[in-house]
Amino acid sequence: MRLSIMTFMRFVVLVLVGLVVVQAVEAADRDKLLSEPGVYGTFASFSLDADWGKQNQALRIAQLTVLKGVVEQHREKMAIDVYLLRGLSDHADLLFRVHATELRETQQFLLDLQGSLFGKHLTTAGVMHGLTKKANYVPGMPDSLKAELKIPSDPGSKPYVIVIPIRKDADWWSLSQEQRAAMMQEHTEAALPYGKTVKRKLYHATGLDDLDFITYFETSRLEDFQSLILALEKVKEFRHNRRFGHPTLLGTVKSLDEIIETLAQ
Numbered sequence: 340m341r342l343s344i345m346t347f348m349r350f351v352v353l354v355l356v357g358l359v360v361v362q363a364v365e366a367a368d369r370d371k372l373l374s375e376p377g378v379y380g381t382f383a384s385f386s387l388d389a390d391w392g393k394q395n396q397a398l399r400i401a402q403l404t405v406l407k408g409v410v411e412q413h414r415e416k417m418a419i420d421v422y423l424l425r426g427l428s429d430h431a432d433l434l435f436r437v438h439a440t441e442l443r444e445t446q447q448f449l450l451d452l453q454g455s456l457f458g459k460h461l462t463t464a465g466v467m468h469g470l471t472k473k474a475n476y477v478p479g480m481p482d483s484l485k486a487e488l489k490i491p492s493d494p495g496s497k498p499y500v501i502v503i504p505i506r507k508d509a510d511w512w513s514l515s516q517e518q519r520a521a522m523m524q525e526h527t528e529a530a531l532p533y534g535k536t537v538k539r540k541l542y543h544a545t546g547l548d549d550l551d552f553i554t555y556f557e558t559s560r561l562e563d564f565q566s567l568i569l570a571l572e573k574v575k576e577f578r579h580n581r582r583f584g585h586p587t588l589l590g591t592v593k594s595l596d597e598i599i600e601t602l603a604q
Contacts, residue, residue: 366414372417372418372440373418373438375471376472377471378470378550379438379445379468379470380437380438380469380540381445381467381468382434382435382469382470382553382588383437383465384464384503385433385461386431386433387425387433387461387602388462396603399603401456403603405455406455406599407596407599409448409452412451413451416444417437417439418437418450419437419448421435421598422590422591422592423597423598428589428590430465431464433461434500434588435452436555459575467548467553468544469543469545469550469552470542470543471542471543472543476520476523476527480520480524484528488527488531488534490493490535492536492538494539497558497559497592498591498592499557499559499592500555500557500588501555501556501558501564501588501589503553503584503588504552504582504589505553505582506550506552506582507552507580508579508581510520522575522576523556524577525574525575526571526576529571533563533564533570534565536563537556537557537558537560538556538558539554539587541554549582550582
């Protein structure tokens, strides 16, 4: 069945040449976009409408091929990851994580996505924007703690993704830098035992969204992630979270081809 779907998709690509032109372009420097500060990160989640499942498989495959064309076109300038939320989250079916040096480039991608044949079946569940920055508090932490933070997470695939938006209360921002730094050191010490099995990335959202932070996690051990959150709930810094989650997005890390195959069924 898998082979027949992929074979049919190749045929559809030829049929749709007049509708979608996918130029051979050099992909953006993904590693650089994912590691350097000053990069915009956007999390856009969507639900598929009721008409999607009513279409025959051939039509769904044709529209999914258009989706692939849109994504590949924009990967020239940005890093685009797609996650499957369907089955694990009641908030949305798909999540796009986009890294770009210019937010307007992300805007154009989302406009092209929603204006495509596939996008006609998408309903926006939520869009969040953040910016990557150098660590604010780590430079003032003890050398032993900084050394532990440099230990990479365990190699290998981490199939689960979790995204949690956070907003701090007014009291947090009225604290001195020294007071916040002390609380963040406690926060860091509580999180360290889970650093090898739970990969984390932080985005600063103040001024770009009705949030202060967007936290992104990957793991192969959801039990460790749950223990991490329980540990963080006990530190003083957590008391200053006016919003934690709402929504919490849980899904699986998959390639675009894997998601296309799933949605084509």
